[in-house]
Amino acid sequence: MPRVPRRTTKCLSWKPDHATSATVSETAPEIFDRSARRLRRDRAAPGFAGHDFIRATMLDGIAERLDAVTRNFTDVLDLGCFDGAFVAPPGARVVRCDAGFAFAAGSSGVQADEDRLPFADASFDLVVSAGVLDQVNDLPGALTLIRRTLRPDGLFLGAFVGAGSLPALRGALRAAESDRPAARLHPQIDVRSAGDLLMRAGFTLPVADVETLDVGYRDIGRLYGDLRGMAASNVLAQRQPLRADTLARTIAAFAAAADDRGRTHETFQMVFLTGWSPDPSQPKPARRGSATASLGDALRR
Template identity: 75%
Template sequence: MLVAVGCARHKGEVPEISDIFDRVARRRRRDRAQPDYAGFDFIRAAMLDGIAERLDTVKRDFTDMLDLGCFDTSFAPAGARVARVDAGLAFARAAGGVQADEDRLPFADASFDCVISAGVLDQVNDLPGALTLARRVLRPDGLFLGALVGGGSLPTLRAAFRAVEGERPAARLHPQIDVRSAGDLLVRAGFALPVADVETIEVDYGSLGTMLDDLRGMAATNLLRARSPLTRGTLGAAAASFAAAADVDGRTHERIDIVFLTGWAPDASQPQPAKRGSATSSLAQALGGARDSRS
């Protein structure tokens, strides 16, 4: 997914210079989360529901599908063969898939007619590269559907740490991608007919500790290479700030924006934009006609 509180980097790690996220920490945390993940999958479940709704609007059948960042086998459309890949060995093994990072896919070009990805794209070091690879493994006119936690999410958690650490807090939350940037990334990756839209869900928490338990359970804690240890004092002060935002029932509201991505692998059969200069009348003529009709 995307967020939150972290610990020190693993010793002995040799990251790539361009990496934002700690690949080793990500694999280890996914492996730790795998045994109990079913109890913490509510955000990904909402993403998969949205993906299923979008699939239902497409009037064609998909037979060879890729679940990119699979977590488990909960994505299982009837009549389709689903290959699964996950950055964590435990998730990949339990799902009968392969272990690989999303920006290092092991599949040949044009292997699938549909690729879906729910809940992992905001933890990928090379997101433009990962989207480009997703487009390349699609056959012509193949469909990509993705979902990720987007910009504006977790405002209460952000405010709690900002209140404790000031306007320049330690790197505790991941960079977030808003819906407009998501659409631009689809275009950059070479998708045709790109669409990005957002849906919001709200979750109530009795304490910051409960929220952090959820984030650990869904393998969504801080994976930034530049993360710093969280002291007990900082955590306690952030918990108090989080609790101060609670309603009269003692529940603190948190918002999560889910950005959905839709794109198609280019194909000659798809609708094409009109060629520049092909219009038969000008905008000035149209506006002039409109002014005449109102006079």
């Protein structure tokens, strides 16, 4: 087997004490090449089932969080649907949406970028997104649109590959291009920034946490194959081709990091997001200065 995934749950978590508000920028830079991203997703679609282990793990985590919610959902948006593997709650109507034509068509869904959603406000009471938000040009805008498509007290559950992922590949590329490093992997979002983005987008009761997946590879070709197969290869707007001599040094550096069984271990940090659309029925944080007991007195006791 080319890989041996091992999942570690909730290695790091972030949860705000109170909600704040901020203005989302109306002009986000185009970090990613939208056309290249659609093309890579279309190319990955036919063989995605052989490389879906990251998204499958994310969907398992989302299902666990959804099971903890004691309410019914009737209208669900599966945003970034890939092959439509997300299983909605019983009785719910599901709309599937993907930036790639092949994935959207294969799941009888809608083709649209996450930061350019075509859905009306208050269309859904549950939005789920697994494995796509790390490749969105305007992530604050996408989260705001997700919140707007939710009805009051609607739930958003998301997951994406976050900061700290692919350390072995990053290290091998740095070693191969130590003199003039090029941007080969896109910037990644850490859990604290993800929580801040939820608040900026207007979600209430926001929670962001991380789960780690460790995967062993016998060679870098298997890793590149997985990244291409899961539509996670380089789609930066400013990307440079990898020269043959640089690739050879990258292969050697990756192999040099192998353990005694000949496997180089790669890590995927999966950031999970939970947020609710505002509603008057939701619990509110206590007003500052409203406490009736002294923390100092409690500690002295």
